[in-house]
Amino acid sequence: MIATLNNVQQRGFAFVFFQLARLAREKRQLDKALAKTEAGLRLEPQNTWGQILLGELFNERADRARAVSHFKDVAAASFPHERGARGARDQD
Numbered sequence: 001m002i003a004t005l006n007n008v009q010q011r012g013f014a015f016v017f018f019q020l021a022r023l024a025r026e027k028r029q030l031d032k033a034l035a036k037t038e039a040g041l042r043l044e045p046q047n048t049w050g051q052i053l054l055g056e057l058f059n060e061r062a063d064r065a066r067a068v069s070h071f072k073d074v075a076a077a078s079f080p081h082e083r084g085a086r087g088a089r090d091q092d
Contacts, residue, residue, distance in 0.1 A: 014044035021053060030061050048078075 017040030024033035034057045041050045051074045058067035 014040040014047060014050065016040075017043065018047070018050050018053065021057075025053075025057065025060075030057060033057055034061065048074075 017036045021033045021036035021040065024030075024036060034054070037050055037054045037057060041047060041054065044050065051070075055067045055070045055074065058064075058070055
């Protein structure tokens, strides 16, 4: 699994998908933009810009609940220690 995430050659192609997504978004082809973003994230799931773009696209497609859920998941994955620390403080 780690070898797949760290494949430098593979990650280089993710940028192409994100650019195609950006172009589709500019043309308001939101389904196409979403598909290209997801393809890029399959190659480089830890790409912060791609994760933000995905959440924004959910929102632009009027799927606000999915956008909020996505951003919460990204934040939780980005700051796993913060969630635990906050939970401990809440119990006091």
